[in-house]
Amino acid sequence: MALFFDSVWFDARLSALGMKRDDVASVLGLTKEQVAELWKDQRELKADDVRLLASLIGAPVAEVADRAGVSTPVPKDAPDAIEARLDRIEAQLDAMQKLLLEIKERR
Numbered sequence: 001m002a003l004f005f006d007s008v009w010f011d012a013r014l015s016a017l018g019m020k021r022d023d024v025a026s027v028l029g030l031t032k033e034q035v036a037e038l039w040k041d042q043r044e045l046k047a048d049d050v051r052l053l054a055s056l057i058g059a060p061v062a063e064v065a066d067r068a069g070v071s072t073p074v075p076k077d078a079p080d081a082i083e084a085r086l087d088r089i090e091a092q093l094d095a096m097q098k099l100l101l102e103i104k105e106r107r
Contacts, residue, residue: 005041006067013057027056027089044071055086 014020025035028049037043045053045068054064 003069005038005069007039009067010039010057013059017057019056023056024053027052038068041069044069052085 011021014023021035021039022032024030024038025032028035030038034043038045045065050065050068051061053068054061057064
């Protein structure tokens with residue numbers, strides 16, 4: 001288990017997927033400042049956050065918990081709640097993408 005939040009690993013995963021920390025903020029419902037606190041090991045992830053972050057970056061939940069630092073909990077299985085939350089997030093992303101396309105077409 002990592003002693004501290006492995007920011008290098010998380011940044012590499014995000015970069016490989018063409019994502020940024022802003023994407024983490026959106027998925028976790030945090031501000032940019034709160035995500036920066038995670039990366040500096042000044043804030044801890046909750047079990048649900050570990051699950052969402054793992055889904056976002058395509059990594060096993062246990063590995064995300066391990067790389068997030070010593071006291072980060074490994075979430076217990078509760079796929080229904082997570083699936084519902086991810087469905088809502090995907091619907092929001094779809095709506096935002098449609099809106100962006102409409103705005104671009106107006107220009």
